[in-house]
Amino acid sequence: MIAINDPWLRLEPVRPADYEALFRTEMAWSQGSAWRFGGATIDFRSYVSSFWLNVLGACAVRRHDGSLLGMVTAYDPDHRNGTVWIMAMAVPSAQGSGLLLVGLSHLITELFHNWPFRVVLAESKAPAYAQFRSSTRRAVVEQGRLTRHLLIDGEFRDLFYLAINRETWMPVEGARYLRRQRRADADMASGDSGQRSVLITTGK
Amino acid sequence: MSGGGNFPAPILRPVAPSDTTFLYHVAANYPETWPRVCQKGVPVPHEFEALLWYQVLSQYMVDVFIAGQTVTIGLVSLYDADHVSGIVWVENVGLPGDHHEIVRCQALEQVIDRGFTSWPFRKIYGVHHSAAAPVFSGLGLDAPEEVRLREVYRHDGHLWDRVTCSVERSDWMQRSGTGS
Numbered sequence: 001m002i003a004i005n006d007p008w009l010r011l012e013p014v015r016p017a018d019y020e021a022l023f024r025t026e027m028a029w030s031q032g033s034a035w036r037f038g039g040a041t042i043d044f045r046s047y048v049s050s051f052w053l054n055v056l057g058a059c060a061v062r063r064h065d066g067s068l069l070g071m072v073t074a075y076d077p078d079h080r081n082g083t084v085w086i087m088a089m090a091v092p093s094a095q096g097s098g099l100l101l102v103g104l105s106h107l108i109t110e111l112f113h114n115w116p117f118r119v120v121l122a123e124s125k126a127p128a129y130a131q132f133r134s135s136t137r138r139a140v141v142e143q144g145r146l147t148r149h150l151l152i153d154g155e156f157r158d159l160f161y162l163a164i165n166r167e168t169w170m171p172v173e174g175a176r177y178l179r180r181q182r183r184a185d186a187d188m189a190s191g192d193s194g195q196r197s198v199l200i201t202t203g204k
Numbered sequence: 205m206s207g208g209g210n211f212p213a214p215i216l217r218p219v220a221p222s223d224t225t226f227l228y229h230v231a232a233n234y235p236e237t238w239p240r241v242c243q244k245g246v247p248v249p250h251e252f253e254a255l256l257w258y259q260v261l262s263q264y265m266v267d268v269f270i271a272g273q274t275v276t277i278g279l280v281s282l283y284d285a286d287h288v289s290g291i292v293w294v295e296n297v298g299l300p301g302d303h304h305e306i307v308r309c310q311a312l313e314q315v316i317d318r319g320f321t322s323w324p325f326r327k328i329y330g331v332h333h334s335a336a337a338p339v340f341s342g343l344g345l346d347a348p349e350e351v352r353l354r355e356v357y358r359h360d361g362h363l364w365d366r367v368t369c370s371v372e373r374s375d376w377m378q379r380s381g382t383g384s
Contacts (some may be wrong), residue, residue, distance in 0.1 A: 038288060078244050081363075083356050119356060144351030146329070146368065151289045156326075161351045 001057025005184035011059040061103035069094040072107045082118035109177040120164040126157040214311035216264040236335040236359045261285040266311040277304040280315040290326035309342040333357045334365040
């Protein structure tokens with residue numbers, strides 16, 4: 001997975017130096033049972049070894065000052081059937097900001113732009129989906145939901161299955177995010193706002 | 205109980221290493237009927253056995269005694285159990301068109317019953333590709349479709365859907381007359 005620039009943020013492949021921050025985020029008490037481990041805690045070594053399991057690409061999402069916003073991941077690629085799954089995780093300070101959705105949109109665009117996938121799929125637990133359901137209605141197709149599927153914070157909640165199709169994404173959203181990438185690349189090349197030097201000197 | 209009539213009762217027995225030949229034959233010839241193992245195509249033999257047991261809670265070969273002979277007709281499995289949320293998945297695999305579908309359905313009933321009576325599962329899911337028969341067809345129960353991933357499985361020159369249906373514990377217990 002390549003690094004991607006956006007006027008607001010930057011995606012770049014996760015590196016070992018990022019593991020601990022991501023581990024702390026995923027295992028935080030405040031996350032409760034909402035994240036992928038469902039409230040269970042695993043040791044750091046197991047977390048790291050699970051990190052790249054069946055993963056096509058995992059990108060840290062950062063502000064241009066280097067601060068971590070979260071992570072977006074493409075996993076379980078099925079090249080025969082042209083499908084791949086995505087997930088996102090936001091650090092607490094970025095939750096609800098919408099910035100991870102921007103990162104995720106770049107990831108989807110990348111998966112269609114440089115890979116031959118037809119469909120990008122995602123699972124979303126009901127509490128998280130409620131936060132972005134209305135803003136993604138145009139591009140995301142609900143494929144159904146497993147009702148009362150998961151125990152989250154004392155309640156059985158639905159798990160939604162979502163699909164993004166190449167034909168609907170690329171002409172509108174994909175084109176828009178590619179323009180954002182080009183604009184950010186041009187800004188960085190011209191040294192605008194000093195973002196490039198920040199990224200290089202922090203190594204993030 | 206589905207079937208009834210004069211069909212022989214299914215015999216459920218442990219999966220032995222020698223069953224791999226039959227099971228790989230099913231995978232290689234009818235991959236569309238086995239989403240758990242063949243979603244990305246037929247696995248190579250050395251990966252097949254690992255996939256056969258991956259995340260399995262309980263699985264049994266299904267035999268039937270016909271005309272003085274024991275014949276293997278399929279496999280029933282409970283897999284991907286989530287004991288916290290009380291959910292598990294079931295599958296029922298065999299050779300389509302072998303005229304043993306009703307017996308395999310009876311085996312499926314037994315394994316669903318085992319799932320609900322031996323563990324506190326709330327729901328049991330079944331997944332099928334739209335190119336094949338639904339997992340719960342033939343059981344004569346209401347198994348609502350919950351998710352349909354459209355055109356995510358390529359088979360025989362077409363794209364097919366991957367469909368998830370479910371059976372609720374309360375419905376099952378009511379149907380089998382064991383209360384809720």
